[in-house]
Amino acid sequence: MPHTPAALVVGAGPVGLTAALALHQLHVPVAILEAENENRQRPGSRAIYLHNDTLRLLDSISPGLGFVMARHGLVWPVKRTLFRGRQVYMRHYPDPPSGQLPPFTSLPQVEIERYLWDACRAAAIPVHWGERVEKLEISGDGVKAVTGSGKTWIGPYVVGADGSHSEVRRQAGIGMEGMRSANTFIVVDVSEDVLEPLPLERVFHYAHPAMDGRNVLFVPFSGGWRVDLQLFSGDEVSAFAELSGVEGWLPQVMAAKYAQRVTWVSTYQFLQVVAERLADDFRRVLLVGEAAHLFAPFGARGLNSGVSDAVLAARAIALARQTGDEGGRLQAIDAFAEERLRASRYNRDAAGTALEHIQGESPGMRMKRTAGALLAPVWNDFGRWLDEGPYGPRSGPPGVSTKY
Ligand SMILES: Cc1cc2nc3c(=O)[nH]c(=O)nc-3n(C[C@H](O)[C@H](O)[C@H](O)COP(=O)(O)OP(=O)(O)OC[C@H]3O[C@@H](n4cnc5c(N)ncnc54)[C@H](O)[C@@H]3O)c2cc1C
Structure with missing residues (x-):
């Protein structure tokens, strides 16, 4: 007997959990399929930095969640940059205003996931552990997913949040484009x-x-x-x-x-790659998070952009379900796919700019860094330029166009 949620999220990493919460909030019945077992241990700090925009998005899909993350994380009041042992830049930040979300918060990804899990449990979102998606049959009517246990799942939409080795992406016939950084x-x-x-x-x-x-x-x-x-x-x-x-x-x-x-x-070694497309030809499979893109972590663009992907994928599915005609449905999914593809490419390139800034080995880049460090004591802008290196460009990706 197949299971039939309106949307199936494949992968219970932070991005899949976010997608499930966003779908639930939009009254789209959702279930999560996760390959691993419930008692798994997730390693390391990994994505430790959540931007203010991400906290606001999380708070919008699960009221209070952004504040919970902020309360358990920390905001450093000082940042410093040194060049060959000599300080070239220092900045103090005022305390974040009380009662508001801070400019960012820093906490280990394993804790971020814990609070997402708490929100999913409170929303009673069904999670099926130990169900690895092995095969997808995608058609204009929807998707049939078959898991390793032999169960089948049928639904109109699949959100592929199954990480960097995404089987969902492979089954949808979508490749990745980009390169790997040289250094380790x-x-x-x-x-x-x-x-x-x-x-x-x-x-x-x-x-x-x-x-x-x-x-x-x-x-x-x-x-x-x-x-x-x-x-x-x-x-x-x-x-x-x-x-x-x-x-x-x-x-x-x-x-x-x-x-x-x-x-x-x-x-x-960092991969700097983005999927060729973020939706399949039938607009039934939507890719989000590391299933859709892998960046060097400079600028903390990985998880943060995954949260935006997930929320926008959920909005696109909700909109597609509401529109009465096939043209409107395709338009809703296409708007998501195009918007997040542009954002993914922007983020990949911005993370690449950061990598080049801090470790580019061309004579020109070496000279710029050395000259910046020499001039920093007399002209603060040079120190700030060096300090901004690990973040990449300050601007964000092109604005969100998917409407709901
Ligand atoms: C060292 C390191 C540092 C990082 N630092 C930062 C940082 O500072 N800031 C930042 O924003 N990001 C950072 N990242 C990236 C961040 O960790 C990822 O963006 C994030 O984990 C991606 O989440 P995800 O949900 O897309 O994928 P994942 O966390 O990989 O989750 C995918 C889930 O899908 C499941 N799955 C896989 N295949 C299947 C299948 N076939 N069927 C069902 N389930 C499946 C997996 O078991 C897993 O639970 C860092 C990563 C690393 C490795």
């Missing part, structure tokens, strides 16, 4: 020492002298720190990434006690 990055989480915590500041070092000129980024989140070491292309990755390696280099850049407080180490 080591991401280390350490837990904070609550008795003697470090000052709350985001600190970026260009060419850290204790790391033979490699870049190092420190980002606080509730309960700990993320230390991001950017390797040179010829580096032997394992020498830095194995726990013994981390215990060797971490005390060069942080108090020695943090080498005993490592909770997660991850090594990766």
Whole structure:
């Protein structure tokens, strides 16, 4: 006997949970299929930075959720940038206004997911664990999904939120376009020492002298720190990434006690890729989050843009269900797909700009960084330019056009 929700969300990561909440809020009956089991452990800090826009979107689909995230996260009041050990920029921020959502909040992704889960449970959204989607049959009438357990699921729409190796995307015949960054990055989480915590500041070092000129980024989140070491292309990755390696280099850049407080180490090269299309030919499958795009994390565009994808996909499905004719239905899904494709390409390119800014090896880019650091003490704009490197362009992607 097939199961028949009006919308099926494949993947219970943060983006799938957001899509399910947004659909529920728009009165679209929804169910989630998740490949893994309920008792899974999700690793590492990963997406620790939620922008104000994301908090507002989350609050709009589940009243109070943005404030819950903000309450459990932190806002650092200071950011600093150093170049070869010398400070070139520092900025203090005023306290965020009370009673309003802050400009951002920083908390581990595993906690973000916990609060999304709480909201999904409160909304009684059905979740089917251990149901890996293996096959989709897509037609003009809807989608039939078959999971590894042999069950079938039939519904008019599927939201593919099944992450970077998306089976939904593969079944819809949609490829990815883009490239992989050349250098490897080591991401280390350490837990904070609550008795003697470090000052709350985001600190970026260009060419850290204790790391033979490699870049190092420190980002606080509730309960700990993320230390991001950017390797040179010829580096032997394992020498830095194995726990013994981390215990060797971490005390060069942080108090020695943090080498005993490592909770997660991850090594990766960034993919900078976007799906060719965000909806299939029949406009029955919508791709969101990492199923649709993978960016370098500079500017925190991954999860943040995934939340926008998810909310807009839900609005498009709700609108498509309301319109009486096929033309209106196609238009609603196309508006989502075109808008989020533009945003995804923008975000991919913006994250690429950030990568080039902080680690581009052309003589011109090296000279710009060095000249910026030399001029920063006399002209603050140069220090600010260096400081903005890890974020990429300040502007956001083109405005949201999907109407509801
Ligand atoms: C080291 C690191 C640092 C990061 N830092 C940031 C950051 O600072 N800011 C930011 O915004 N982002 C960051 N990101 C990216 C962020 O973690 C991702 O954007 C986010 O996890 C993507 O969420 P998602 O829901 O799209 O996919 P996922 O979290 O991958 O979830 C996909 C879900 O789908 C399930 N699934 C997979 N296949 C199937 C199937 N066939 N059937 C059913 N279920 C399936 C999976 O089990 C999983 O639960 C970082 C990522 C990494 C690795």
